[in-house]
Amino acid sequence: MIQNISNHLITNGIKPSYQRIKVYEYLITKKNHPTVDMIYKELLPVIPTFSKTTVYNTLELFMKKGIAIMITIDEKETRYDADTSIHTHFKCEQCLNIYDLKTDLNAMDIPELKEHKITEQHLYFKGICKSCLTKPTPSH
Amino acid sequence: MIQNISNHLITNGIKPSYQRIKVYEYLITKKNHPTVDMIYKELLPVIPTFSKTTVYNTLELFMKKGIAIMITIDEKETRYDADTSIHTHFKCEQCLNIYDLKTDLNAMDIPELKEHKITEQHLYFKGICKSCLTKPTPSH
DNA sequence: CTCAAAATTTAAATATAATCTAAATTTGTT
DNA sequence: AACAAATTTAGATTATATTTAAATTTTGAG
Structure with a gap:
């Protein structure tokens, strides 16, 4: 290793x-x-x-x-990743888990983008994850 | 006004x-x-x-x-926008201009995302803009 | 192997960004 | 005008990032 x-x-x-x-x-x-x-x-x-x-x-x-x-997975924190491939992050605001997602950016049609030369693309989502959605809400 | x-x-x-x-x-x-x-x-x-x-x-x-x-338009800076609609930013690393782009996220197929409840989506690109690409490089 | 130069790591100082606190000011109501 | 509530403010505190220079480690020549 x-x-x-x-x-x-x-x-x-x-x-x-x-x-x-x-x-x-x-x-x-x-x-x-x-x-x-x-x-x-x-x-x-x-x-x-x-x-x-x-x-x-x-x-x-x-x-x-x-x-x-x-x-960037949250505007407040600078984070790092050794996975340099194009992928997307999803952060659950409840359990704070971070999910890695495959992203097909070619499927996304942004015509204006074709004019520029893109060197980096960043994509992240926030919400409630599947697991937390099915769990009963913790009372706090 | x-x-x-x-x-x-x-x-x-x-x-x-x-x-x-x-x-x-x-x-x-x-x-x-x-x-x-x-x-x-x-x-x-x-x-x-x-x-x-x-x-x-x-x-x-x-x-x-x-x-x-x-x-987020750059990992280092927290920025704010009164345009709360879903849109994308592109930052030119040369002239530092920021472009607003319309984004059709429905066209982007991320199957894993369907399982979770998404409340926020953030998307930004970096690169060299059309205008800078055609201009001769500044010598510095 | 030994020594000096180069590269790397380190602690401390400085700079920048964000948050917290409590006081001062402003606003709204009687 | 007088009070209470909301808002703004300066200053203190905390957190994050960068810079600097010294200490340590590594490397390679002799």
């Missing part, structure tokens, strides 16, 4: 330091679209000298090299 | 104070998807006692009453 990550980083022109391997491992195993703070807090026990600046630096590098993207 | 805005606020259950009228007027005349700071800076000369807290309070109220929405 570590070996695979290491190779993947090298392939993408990134020197595989311990911190970088751990951050990347976090992203691909958890698949939880974390904030900087989530990554920092969860890796601190593993890397006692870990610093938040390293998280910022590492994610910046990953994005520059194209193996991670910055995503 | 002021009268129309005032009526519109009243219709939506908002007491039309001077500050609120000015903020709403700003949103609908500029249509520039401003940040809190943009609204504050541009209205300060008009309302010398104006406070940033008022901008936050006012936008919060507008959103609660459904006459404004919080939007």
Whole structure:
């Protein structure tokens, strides 16, 4: 696993330091679209000298090299994702779960968009998920 | 104009104070998807006692009453829009212009989404706009 | 292996954005 | 005019992000 990550980083022109391997491992195993703070807090026990600046630096590098993207699932939070393919997020406002959805953007017809050169597309939804809809509402 | 805005606020259950009228007027005349700071800076000369807290309070109220929405056009900035209809934004990374696009989301087929109850949908693109594509690149 | 240079990580300082709090002002009612 | 309620305000606090410079680690030449 570590070996695979290491190779993947090298392939993408990134020197595989311990911190970088751990951050990347976090992203691909958890698949939880974390904030900087989530990554920092969860890796601190593993890397006692870990610093938040390293998280910022590492994610910046990953994005520059194209193996991670910055995503929006909620206007208030900056989150990151190692899945750089085109996909969509749905956040349940009740259980706060985040669902990854496949999106066929070619099926979406936005004529004005054809004129411009698109380099990034971001799509996210909010609402109540299937599971919460069937559950009785929690009384709080 | 002021009268129309005032009526519109009243219709939506908002007491039309001077500050609120000015903020709403700003949103609908500029249509520039401003940040809190943009609204504050541009209205300060008009309302010398104006406070940033008022901008936050006012936008919060507008959103609660459904006459404004919080939007994302760039992961780093929280922006606001008085156009609450479903539409899409495209930001040109070169001239930084923001284009509003009509979006037919029904044409977009995301089967998994049918299961959940969607209350909000957000869609934005980045790239180089038509105008910048034809212009020669600025040398800097 | 040893040393110096380069790369990486780190803590601390600074900057920016958002929220909270309590006081001051304004508005509406009697 | 006098009071109560609503609104605005400044300032304090918190959270998030960026910058800087020093410390540490890695790398490669000799």
